[in-house]
Every structure is written in C-alpha cells, then in structure tokens.
Amino acid sequence: MEKINTILEFNKTCVSYTQQTMAVKYVTAQIEKNSITSIMGPSGCGKSTLLRAVNLMHKLYPNIRVEGEILLNGENILSMNPIEVRRNIGMVFQRPTPFPTMSIKENILSGFTLNSIRLDKYQKEEIVEQTLKSVSLWEEVKDVLNKKGTFLSGGQQQRLCIARALALKPQILLMDEPTSALDPIATKHIEDLLIELQKDVTILIVTHNMGQAKRISKHSMFMYLGEMVEYDLTENMFTNPKDERTKAYLTGQMG
Amino acid sequence: MKSNLNIKQRFFKDRSIFVIVCVFSLLSSIPLIAILGEVFVKGISQFSLSFFTLPTPTAYKVLKAVEQGLPIPGGIANGIIGSMIMLLIASAVAIPLGILCGAYIADNSKQRFAKFVSYLTDLLQGTPSVIIGIITYIWIVIPMKTYSALAGSIALCIMMLPLIIRSTEETLRILPSSLKEAGLALGANKAKLMLKVQLPSAFGGIFTGILLAISRVIGETAPLMFTALGCSFIRLSLDKPISAVPLLIWEFFNDPYQQELIWGASLFLLTFVLTLNLLSKYLTRKWKK
Ligand SMILES: Nc1ncnc2c1ncn2[C@@H]1O[C@H](COP(=O)(O)OP(=O)(O)OP(=O)(O)O)[C@@H](O)[C@H]1O
Ligand SMILES: [Mg+2]
Numbered sequence: 001m002e003k004i005n006t007i008l009e010f011n012k013t014c015v016s017y018t019q020q021t022m023a024v025k026y027v028t029a030q031i032e033k034n035s036i037t038s039i040m041g042p043s044g045c046g047k048s049t050l051l052r053a054v055n056l057m058h059k060l061y062p063n064i065r066v067e068g069e070i071l072l073n074g075e076n077i078l079s080m081n082p083i084e085v086r087r088n089i090g091m092v093f094q095r096p097t098p099f100p101t102m103s104i105k106e107n108i109l110s111g112f113t114l115n116s117i118r119l120d121k122y123q124k125e126e127i128v129e130q131t132l133k134s135v136s137l138w139e140e141v142k143d144v145l146n147k148k149g150t151f152l153s154g155g156q157q158q159r160l161c162i163a164r165a166l167a168l169k170p171q172i173l174l175m176d177e178p179t180s181a182l183d184p185i186a187t188k189h190i191e192d193l194l195i196e197l198q199k200d201v202t203i204l205i206v207t208h209n210m211g212q213a214k215r216i217s218k219h220s221m222f223m224y225l226g227e228m229v230e231y232d233l234t235e236n237m238f239t240n241p242k243d244e245r246t247k248a249y250l251t252g253q254m255g
Numbered sequence: 256m257k258s259n260l261n262i263k264q265r266f267f268k269d270r271s272i273f274v275i276v277c278v279f280s281l282l283s284s285i286p287l288i289a290i291l292g293e294v295f296v297k298g299i300s301q302f303s304l305s306f307f308t309l310p311t312p313t314a315y316k317v318l319k320a321v322e323q324g325l326p327i328p329g330g331i332a333n334g335i336i337g338s339m340i341m342l343l344i345a346s347a348v349a350i351p352l353g354i355l356c357g358a359y360i361a362d363n364s365k366q367r368f369a370k371f372v373s374y375l376t377d378l379l380q381g382t383p384s385v386i387i388g389i390i391t392y393i394w395i396v397i398p399m400k401t402y403s404a405l406a407g408s409i410a411l412c413i414m415m416l417p418l419i420i421r422s423t424e425e426t427l428r429i430l431p432s433s434l435k436e437a438g439l440a441l442g443a444n445k446a447k448l449m450l451k452v453q454l455p456s457a458f459g460g461i462f463t464g465i466l467l468a469i470s471r472v473i474g475e476t477a478p479l480m481f482t483a484l485g486c487s488f489i490r491l492s493l494d495k496p497i498s499a500v501p502l503l504i505w506e507f508f509n510d511p512y513q514q515e516l517i518w519g520a521s522l523f524l525l526t527f528v529l530t531l532n533l534l535s536k537y538l539t540r541k542w543k544k
Contacts, residue, residue, distance in 0.1 A: 055440060062365070087442035097437040101455040113451055114443035161437070168441065 007033035007202050008054070008172060012068035015049050015058065023049045025226040026068070031172075031219075036194060036203040038213035038234070041223035042254055047206040050223070051174050054204070055089040056082040072171070087115065090165030090201075091174045095181050096157035098149030098164075105145040107160055108132065111168040131167045135159040135193055155186025159193065166201065173197070175205040179212065191216050210250060214238055222246045291525070298522025306330035306519055310488045311503060317512045327513060331520050333489045334503040337404065338473060340491065341483065341499060344408035345472065349415035350465055356416075357423025357461075358449055364428075373424070380417035387413050388478030396482060404490075404497035407483030414475065415468040422464020426457040459542025463535040470531035474524050476501040500524050 008031040015024040024046040031037050039047045058064040059082050069076045077085045098107050108128045112119055119127070128145065132138040137159045141152070149160050158178060165173060175194075179187040194203055194216055207213050213220050213234060220234040222243075230237060230246045241247040248254040305328075312320070312329030320327050356372060363369040387410055395406040430453060438448040454461070479485075484496040485506060504520045507513045 057436060057440070060436070060439065082439075083442050083444055086440055091436075091440040093433060093437065093440075095433060097433045099434070099437070099452055099456070101452075101458070110438075110451070111441040114438060114441050114447050116447065164441070 004030060004032040005034075006030040007073060008204070009071040009074075010050075010068070011071060013050070013053065013070055014067040015046070015053050016065050016067075017049075017063060023226050024053070027223075027228045029221060029228060029231045031202065031204060033202050034198055034200075035218040036198050036205060036216050037219045037221065038217035039204070039206045039221045039223060040208070040210065040213055040249070041229075042249065043208075045223045046226040047223055048176050051176055051204065051206050052091075054172070054174055055086050055091050057091070083115075087111075087168055088170055089172045089174060090168065090170035092158070092161050092165055092176070092178045094177045096154060096161050098152070098157050098160050100148065100150050102149060103146045104141055104149050104152070104160065107149040107164050108167050110164060115168075127167055131163040134166060134197065135163040136189070137163060153186070155182045155189060158182060158186070158190065162190070162193070166197070170201060172202045172204060175203065177206055177208060180208060187212070210238075222249060224249070294518060294521050294525055297518035298520075301516065301519030302522070303330075307335065308332050311498075311506070311516075312513070313487065317510070321512050327515055329516075331500060331503050331516070331523065333486060333498040334500040334520065335523070336489055336491070337407075337483065337486070337498040337502075338500045340404055340493075340497065341408045341411055341479075342469060342473060344405070344493075345411035345415055346465070346469065348408075349412045349419055349468070353416050353419025353468075354423050354454070354461060357420040358427060358454065360420070361424045361427035362445065362449065376417045376420045379413070380421065383477075384414060384475050385477040385481075388481035391478065392481040399494070401494065402482060402484035402496040404483060404493045404495065407479050407497060407499065408493075410478035410482045411472045411475065414472045414478065418468035418471060419461075419464055422467070423457070423461050426460025426464070427453055429460075430456055459538060463539050466531045466535040466538075470528045470535075473527060473531075474501050476505055480505070 010027045010029045010031075013024060013027045014022050016022045027050060039051065041047055052058060053066050054070060054077070056077065058066055066078060070078055072080075072085070072088065077089075099110055102110060105124075105128050106113070108131055109119070109124060112127075129138060129142075132141065137156060140156060144151075149157060152160060158181075162173075162178070179190050182190070191212060194205070197203065205217065217234050220232065220237045221228055222230045222237065222241075222245075224245050230241060230243050232242070237246065238250060241250055245254070307330055309328070309330040310333035311331065312327060316328055356376075360369045360373050360376075364373075391406055391410040391413070395409055396402055399406070434452060434456060435448065438452045443452070479499050479502050483499055483502065485502045486496045486498045490497055500520055500523060504517055504524075507515075507517045507520065
C-alpha cells in the first residue's frame, strides 16, 4: 500500500468474548489521518467489535479481552486511561442516543459537563452555534435549543449526536452504521456532512451499505469471520478486489 | 352450515367467560368498596376545620361532653403534625441514602459486596414492621431513656430504605445500555455518568418509588408504638414522645368514648395514601411517554 500519514494503527489486534473463539483475529492496518475509512463485511464478522475496541468500550464488559496493539499517534491506547482515550476518540452509535433528559443545547455541551469542564456563557453559546452549524443543524434548531433533543426527527437526532461528539474536538470519530436507521434523504445529509468533516477529524465508519463506502471513503477494509481479508484504497477494492471473498461480497453473492 | 354453528358456539363461550370474569372481579372488589364506603360515610361527618387544627381531647373534656350529650370535641392535629415531622426526617435520610445504595447496586451488580447489600435489602423488605419497632426500641429508646420523635423517624426510615433502594436499582437497570455507552464514549467517569445521565433519566421511576415508600409507612402503627409512643398535645421537639395518626386510631379504639374519632382519622389516612398512589400512577404514565 502507498505511504500514508497514519493517525491510528491496528497491530495484530485480537478481540475475544469467550475463551475458545476470537471475534476479531490479528487485524493489522494503518488508518490515514483526515480521511474516511470504511469497514465492511457480512453480519457478525466483527466490525462493531473492532470499532468498539478503539475507544475502549470493551472495558465496560470484563469478559471481553483485547490483545495486540492499537496505536494512536504511536501510543498504545490499550494501556492508556479510558477517559483520556475517549476524549480523543468520539463515537456515534447505530441508533441516535441523545440524552433524554437534556435539551438540545445541553446535549451539545454534555461532553463538557460530563468531563467537569467549566465554560462561561459566551463560550457555551459559541460552541453550541459552531458545532450545530458544522453538522448543518443550526438553521433547523436555533429557535428550539432549549427543547429536549428527543423531539427531533431520527436524522436530526443523529446529527445532534455527531455534533455532541464533535464538540469535544476529537482526533478520531468512530461511527457504527450511523445511517442504517435513517431514510435516504437523512442518509445523504449525513454523508455530505462526513465528507465535509474529514478535514478536521479522521473518520472510521462501519457500514453495510457498499454504495455508501464507495461514495465517501478513501480507504476500505473488508472483514470476514473476524479476519481482515482486504484493505485498500476504496477505488481499487471496488474495481479490482484481490481476494475471492471480497469479490463475492461486493458482487452480492455473500451476506 | 356446520361452520356457522361453530362460530355461534364460540361466540356463546366467549360471552359466558366474559360474564364469569366480570362477576368474579365484582365479587373481589366488594370488600374494598365496602371498606372505602364505610370509612367515607362515617368519617366525612367528622371532617371540620377543628378536626384538623385541634389536638386530641383530654379525658376530662371527653367526660364532660359525654355528660352533656355533646359531640366529642377536639381533633387529630397532634397526630398529623407528628406524622409529618417523622415522615420528613425519615425521608430526608432514606431518600438520599436509598438512591445512593440503589445506584451502587445497579452499577456494580457483579461485585460481591453489592450482591450482599442487595440480599440485605430483600431481608429488610421482608422484616415485619413490629420487629423493626422493637429493634429501634433497643437501639434508640433504651439508650436515650425516652420514647421520642427521633426514634420513630428512625424506625420509619429503616422501613422506607429497602423500598427506595429497590425502585432506584430497578429503574436504573432497565435504562437502555446505549445511554450508558453514549455517556462513557464522551469521556465521562462513572460518578458523573450516574449523576448527570443515569439518575436524571431514571427520575420518574425513583420518584414513584419514593411516593410508594411514603404511602407505605404513613399508616404503620406497630413500629411507632415502641418508638414514638404518642402524645396528647401538639409537640415539635424531637427528643420527646410524639403522636402520629395511626397511633391515634389505636388510642381512639381503646377509649369507648372516643371511638367516633377513629373514622375521621382513618378517612384522613386513606385519602392521603390514595392520593399518593394515584399521583404515582399518573406520574409513571406521564414519564413513560
Ligand atoms: N456480547 C457478546 N458476547 C459474545 N459474543 C459476541 C458479543 N457481541 C458480539 N459477539 C460475537 O462476535 C462476533 C462479531 O460481532 P459484531 O457485533 O462485531 O459483528 P458485526 O460485524 O458488527 O455485525 P453486524 O453487521 O450484524 O453489526 C459475532 O460472531 C458475535 O456473535
Ligand atoms: Mg455491528
């Protein structure tokens, strides 16, 4: 593969839920800074498991073991403090998860509240406006900032969640099928948004939608049964897959 | 036309089962309606301003009224104030402590100590109230050498604790795990997450639990007999015996001349408990939305 400016690096990363089996097996890959990288593969191949290991979500569940290394700017995050890691690596989930008791404004600022970072009124207003603009939600919600986030539509809620993650200015944004619960128009909105955002943040996205991977990502990873089968420029992978399994998946003959 | 007959038969079966169910539910609600009706009819005639503002009558006044053939003077103000004071103190301790405990158990359900605390909560919830009264008597009343409002509050507090712990724990447990993960993904630590995300989201369920705990202990008589004892005038001090509405009912029952007052006091208690129950039902429905 060509020389890239690496921000995140998997080095023989393995994840297992049980003693006998591995859900992710020896993944080694370098993720390019300020670009979008998508992870594809049939259901159950370990995409979510790999993604969640990157912001140490597995530490919530004592039965999950992660081996190998995951390096953020050369430093192994597996031995770093989870709170520090998560502040640098944001995550957006499949279903929108605005905090139900918080208003739109409080949701945007929740990253600061939850990290006990004090802001004055002026800073708060600026952050709320800027982040909402960056996810192009500002025009839609600027008059209802004090309403609950759960009143928004699914697509708006998801953009709110992206904004909430971006407010903390993370280096990397992890997204696990962020558009699978949305209609095509809301999906298009978010895709445009991600393309726009990649100049500020590196995006690692799990997607079931091959079209989406093709439209937005520079690199693509194809996983099968926990293994990384192929990792290449998206263009190369779609026009000329090297592995039979990738080919089968891309041509719709698998999962 | 066999199938047609079949449908008629099924219809008939359906109707008869419906009627049977109705009859039985009516039968089982008869005692409840009878109790409510009797308490209401007998009690409402006693409701007046003085019933809520005057303390219980002294034996002398009762005798005099009986001699002159007048209605018994006085009310249950000492009991209402006593009940409220003890409820307030008990809640002030049981609510924060119970929520803290419930949050701890819900958050660390795999830890040994949390399991132990959870088990204790079950035990405490199943402990008869009279035993809690006796224990409080031994722990508080004997060392203080006096019955007191404080001892009564402690007994009520012990009774409220397991109810609040359980409702907090259960409400926290049914919150979607996505909420927790979303908070942690933003870099929250456990304590902040609990305080800013989980507890506020569980507020409805916890509040309902608190209301139910209050309505549960407000009518308790046994634990107060060993601790608060009773007092025939309005008193605000915490280190002296104090009255409570359920204690008054018991006292009225034991005085042939005052038995009338039972009904007013009972109606007051019933109304209080019913209101809390309805309120909690209403709030649960509102927060579910
Ligand atoms: N909590 C868990 N406990 C045990 N095994 C699990 C758990 N979560 C996932 N697995 C297993 O790990 C493997 C990978 O699951 P994962 O959720 O990462 O798949 P995925 O690629 O994200 O699939 P999907 O596209 O359906 O989301 C699967 O075989 C699954 O059965
Ligand atoms: Mg998944």
